[in-house]
Amino acid sequence: MNRKIKKATTHVIQNEGLIFEKSSPGKKGYKLPELDVPEVNPSQVLGNAARADLGNMPEVSEIEIIRHFTRISTWNYGVDTGLYPLGSCTMKYNPRINEIVARLDGLANAHPYQPEKVSQGALLILQALRKALMEICGMEAITLQPAAGAHGELTGILLVRAYLQSQGNPRKKILIPDSAHGTNPATAAIAGYEVENLKSNAHGMVDIPSLEAQMNEDVAALMVTNPNTVGLFEQEIHKVAEIVHRKGGLVYMDGANMNALVGKVRPGDFGIDVMHLNLHKTFSTPHGGGGPGSGPVACKKIMEPFLPIPVVVTKKDGTLGFDYDRPQSIGRVRAFYGNFGMHVRALAYIMANGRDGLVQTTEDAVLNANYIRKKLDGVYELPYSTPSMHEVVFSDHKQTAKGIKTGDIAKRLIDYGFHPYTVSFPMIVHGALMIEPTESESLEEMDLFIDAMKNIAEECENTPEVVLSAPHTTRIGRLDETRAARQPILRWKPQAQSAKGD
Amino acid sequence: MRYLPKSPTDRELMLREIGIRSVDELFAPIPAEYRLKRELDIAPSMAEADILDWFRQRAADTAASGYANFLGAGAYHHYRPVVIDTLISRGEFFTAYTPYQPEISQGTLQAIFEFQTMICELTGMEVANASMYDGSTAATEAVLMAARVTGRRSAVVARSVHPEYREVLASYAKNQGIPLAEVPFLENGRVNAAALEKAITDGTACVLIQSPNFFGTIEDVAAVAEIAHRKGALLVVAIAEAVSLGIVKPPTEADIVAMEAQSFGVPLSFGGPYAGVIATKEKFVRQMPGRLVGQTVDKQGRRGFVLTLSTREQHIRREKATSNICTNQALIALMATVFMTVYGREGLKELATQNLAKTAYAVEQFGKTAKVLFQGAPRFNEFVVQTSKDPKTLNGRMLKQKIIGGLPLKKFYPELGNASLWCCTELTRRVAIEAAATALSPQKAKPQVVSTEVAQ
Incomplete structure (x- = not known):
């Protein structure tokens, strides 16, 4: 065992096959209540629409279910396990009170169509969250309906389209910086727009002369991420907005990095017209292995008439209700009202922090990123000298001399007991290592991480093969991804097992 | 603030290490004129006990299991069997993110692989994705997928499909230039097959029906499939009530199934989060949106799981991607997986x-x-x-x-x-x-x- 690896030690981990491999006829994990109405014969009630059997669905007992999912869970790394510096994803602590309040009977078991009269508590939560988020963004209207960030982007761009259409011309193009998340161009295309790329300048920011040259009456909007994906605040954002506005376009902000700004500066105050938030990033709702997310969209008054239906309103009698009568609305982007369970959690997070805690959180997130930046500067190459906000992007330039790439360093970090950073993104930095510690990390945990990164840099020099063949301490080694894509096995089948389980 | 693991001394030490005096210096890149010069209009930090009380009051003002x-x-x-919340509350599941690093994400990956398998077993389809936002967006994405598969640019939709699913579809279709034709229902609640046949043209990418439909009526899927296929259109079947699959014949004649998995152990939660799923035939897999988990091996031949076929997705294909979807609903899909395992x-x-x-x-x-x-x-x-x-x-x-x-x-x-x-x-x-x-x-x-x- 390498004595430089301080955070982690190997220990026995349980093997576990697929649930289907434990199944045998007659085992049961359920018991239904006695039926209090007459029994029916399905083939009589349904005729030829009745189903004969359920094929290979598993048959297992309760203890086997608990062990199965518990064992496989131990093969995962989570924020609860340690530092999870996955840049751009904001892997912060998920407070447990959020989980408790989201599971309260009145909130977890409320039906979306139950009468408004008996839904006042749920409606008040929506209203309180809307108010807090508008204040944080400096915006005048908001919808909580989008189910995730990319869904919010789509909603925002549809609002842009509807607004411009109401002015006479929806226009043709969306300008997107080359540092943007992949969702931005995909969203613009789904919303029926052509995508035009905008070059970044030598500081990793929107290039003002290029923007001036490319902005014209065909451009509906600029989609900008601020701080951008390199972790830099767009210092000339006011000029950017002015250039776009002068030609009648709108500025959309991808709010994925809003955790660098909360309580310090408001997008509505620096010229942004419409933006989305990721409640699962900035507002601590759990990432859950890849969702659920929640992507509210906040905008200026001019776009309010176009918000998706329904909108929460205070009615004449003082109670809360939903307004569906909005003829200019872009329509719906999701059934019901969005990911309400995530709205509950985000509001609980805002209440726990309060105005004081929200600002301290932002400061700590930026402080942590800059601490790591300072400590690793020189060990890894910094492609931009511009100051970082909540995340820092290095490149693998120094290590490539030994044939080691960002992806290899990431794998070696696993042996040191950490989840890797974001690999090879943003694409404008060749061989990027994108590190976002978030505010949830203590000095002790960060120092362990910094030590690990420094040790790996030494290994790259002295024992590159150790890095190239990492990870060495996990249950399984690097997996053959080419084979997975060339001969896709996307489900279990009783006979067609190509590899034996452990 | 109790979520922040730093003492004032830690912060000072860090500032010294960085070589600055105050944290304000880190915010210098933000032009001064735009910085917020007042406190946010949000109440100060609340105690955990007070937060719990506040939400209990809101819950009491909302009807639930007392009705x-x-x-x-x-x-x-x-x-909802209680083991669902026991298991999904494990921090290793619920505080992890998208399994980009398979060596330390096998728990999530294997669970998704089991989910995909169970959805295939229940729907009679050959492949299923790792989940989508919900049933309404899954149905919408299925129609867009059918347009890509067939190269045709319109769709025929039964009026007995959930009205809000149809509204979501309309919001997307409008901007993609996909006209939608609506087909009425008969007195027995089923889609009017004669009207359906008339509505399908050479440009129809797919027919979208729901079964059981919005009225609870089970459609004659085989008959509708026959009509659609005869005219070169695909059949998309939406399923909003997943529990029906326990006793209703699966829509095997469909080309794409778009499902809402909420019935499988997901709380009503005033409308979300839920989990949509798209399942289809193997031959259409490269046009399917959303994440997919596949089985493979490591160098020593040990079985493992990875995200695969991601060349369809936005982070690689950008504006040419099959969809702009990034996040799926992994934790909700896990609820459904545990539910399906419990009942089996x-x-x-x-x-x-x-x-x-x-x-x-x-x-x-x-x-x-x-x-x-x-x-x-x-x-x-x-x-x-x-x-x-x-x-x-x-x-x-x-x-x-x-x-x-x-x-x-x-x-x-x-x-x-x-x-x-x-x-x-x-x-x-x-x-x-x-x-x-x-x-x-x-x-x-x-x-x-x-x-x-x-x-x-």
Whole structure:
């Protein structure tokens, strides 16, 4: 065992096959209540629409279910396990009170169509969250309906389209910086727009002369991420907005990095017209292995008439209700009202922090990123000298001399007991290592991480093969991804097992 | 702040290491004129106990399991085995993110692989994705997928598809230049096959139906598939009530199944988060949106799972991607996976049969006091009732008896008059069914408060 690896030690981990491999006829994990109405014969009630059997669905007992999912869970790394510096994803602590309040009977078991009269508590939560988020963004209207960030982007761009259409011309193009998340161009295309790329300048920011040259009456909007994906605040954002506005376009902000700004500066105050938030990033709702997310969209008054239906309103009698009568609305982007369970959690997070805690959180997130930046500067190459906000992007330039790439360093970090950073993104930095510690990390945990990164840099020099063949301490080694894509096995089948389980 | 693991001394030390005096210097890149010079208009930090109290009060102001609830319509009231929350609350599942690093994400990856397998078994499709936002967006994405597969640019949609699913589809289709034609339903609740046949043209990418449809009626999927395929269009079948798959024949004749998995152990939670799924034939997999998990091996031949076929996705393809979707609903899909495992091969059938029995009994009881529409075709656990009075008035009266009545349909289907959509599940008690049927009676009956349903 390498004595430089301080955070982690190997220990026995349980093997576990697929649930289907434990199944045998007659085992049961359920018991239904006695039926209090007459029994029916399905083939009589349904005729030829009745189903004969359920094929290979598993048959297992309760203890086997608990062990199965518990064992496989131990093969995962989570924020609860340690530092999870996955840049751009904001892997912060998920407070447990959020989980408790989201599971309260009145909130977890409320039906979306139950009468408004008996839904006042749920409606008040929506209203309180809307108010807090508008204040944080400096915006005048908001919808909580989008189910995730990319869904919010789509909603925002549809609002842009509807607004411009109401002015006479929806226009043709969306300008997107080359540092943007992949969702931005995909969203613009789904919303029926052509995508035009905008070059970044030598500081990793929107290039003002290029923007001036490319902005014209065909451009509906600029989609900008601020701080951008390199972790830099767009210092000339006011000029950017002015250039776009002068030609009648709108500025959309991808709010994925809003955790660098909360309580310090408001997008509505620096010229942004419409933006989305990721409640699962900035507002601590759990990432859950890849969702659920929640992507509210906040905008200026001019776009309010176009918000998706329904909108929460205070009615004449003082109670809360939903307004569906909005003829200019872009329509719906999701059934019901969005990911309400995530709205509950985000509001609980805002209440726990309060105005004081929200600002301290932002400061700590930026402080942590800059601490790591300072400590690793020189060990890894910094492609931009511009100051970082909540995340820092290095490149693998120094290590490539030994044939080691960002992806290899990431794998070696696993042996040191950490989840890797974001690999090879943003694409404008060749061989990027994108590190976002978030505010949830203590000095002790960060120092362990910094030590690990420094040790790996030494290994790259002295024992590159150790890095190239990492990870060495996990249950399984690097997996053959080419084979997975060339001969896709996307489900279990009783006979067609190509590899034996452990 | 209790979530922040730093002492004032730590912060000072870090500032010194960075070589600055105050944290404000880190915010210098933000032009001063735009910085917020006041505090946010948000209350100061609250104690955990106060937060809990505040939400308890909101929960008390919202009706839930103290009521007998007859609402379905795309969000269903099923019992959630307690092991679901026990398991999904493990930090390794719920505080992890997208499994980009398979060596330390095998738990999530294997669970998704099991989810994909179970969805295939239940729907009769060959491949299923790792989940999408919800049923409405899954149905929409399925239609867009059909357009990519066929190269055709319009769709035919049954009017008996969930109205909000159709609204979501319309919001997307409008900007993609995909015209939608709507096809009416027959007196038995099923889609009008003759009208459907007429509506399909050479440009029709797909037909979208729902089964059981919005009225609870089970469509003749094979017949609709035959019509669609004859004209070169694909068939997309939406399923909003997943529990139906326990006893209703799967739509194997469909080309794409777009499903809402909420019924599988996901709390109603006032409409979300839920989990959509797309399942399809193997030959269409490269046009399918959303994440996919595949099986592979490491160098020593040990089985493992990875995200695969991601060249379809936005982070690689950008504006040429199959969809802009990034996040899926992994934790909700995990709830569904645990639910499907708990009930399994026999339990899902038994559960679905109980739903069938409760509904058959309710239809019989409601038939005595009101008119049950759409007779003559099989239904699962929902049915439409027509009353002489406005259902909103009747529901208002029933609310006093702690009954939440069926969904008034006037907003969505004015042509049905005083109609409402009712749902019975395994949680609906006989006494509640009888009380509701009595309350619908034109004769004044003595109102009776229904005691709470089976505990959730």
